[in-house]
Structures are given as C-alpha cells and as structure tokens.
Amino acid sequence: MELLIALLNQAAENGNININIDFSERIEKIVSDICFQTLNNIHDILDDDTLSDFECIEKIVVEMERIDFNGGSRHDFG
Numbered sequence: 001m002e003l004l005i006a007l008l009n010q011a012a013e014n015g016n017i018n019i020n021i022d023f024s025e026r027i028e029k030i031v032s033d034i035c036f037q038t039l040n041n042i043h044d045i046l047d048d049d050t051l052s053d054f055e056c057i058e059k060i061v062v063e064m065e066r067i068d069f070n071g072g073s074r075h076d077f078g
C-alpha cells in the first residue's frame with residue numbers, strides 16, 4: 001500500500017494525474033452511525049431500572065463525553 005501511495009503522490013506532483021476524492025458521503029455515514037449508536041446506548045441507560053436518577057444522568061453524560069460531546073458548563077464530572 002505504501003508503494004501505491006508513493007506512486008500516486010509522485011504522479012500528482014508531476015501533474016500526470018488529478019486526484020479528487022469526495023469523502024463527504026462516507027463522513028456523513030460515519031457520523032450517522034456514531035450518533036445512532038450513542039442514542040441506542042442512551043436508550044439502554046434510560047431503560048435500566050436499577051439506576052437512580054443521578055446514576056442515569058451521570059451515565060448519559062459519560063456516554064456523551066465518549067464521543068467528545070460534553071455538557072459544557074452545565075455538567076462538570078471531570
């Protein structure tokens with residue numbers, strides 16, 4: 001694979017080829033998958049009757065932090 005990348009880089013630098021890769025659809029799919037999994041995990045947390053309200057919210061905050069989406073100044077569990 002390294003050889004392929006080196007050859008493609010060399011060809012692009014020499015102007016022999018024009019490389020245009022559109023990752024937008026792939027990125028949207030990855031983000032969508034992460035969001036769906038996060039919502040599913042939050043659903044499972046909310047459905048867990050063994051947790052107190054505080055424990056439930058704490059686990060949801062941890063789940064959000066797992067994807068680097070924190071509660072800002074609202075929740076500081078750090």
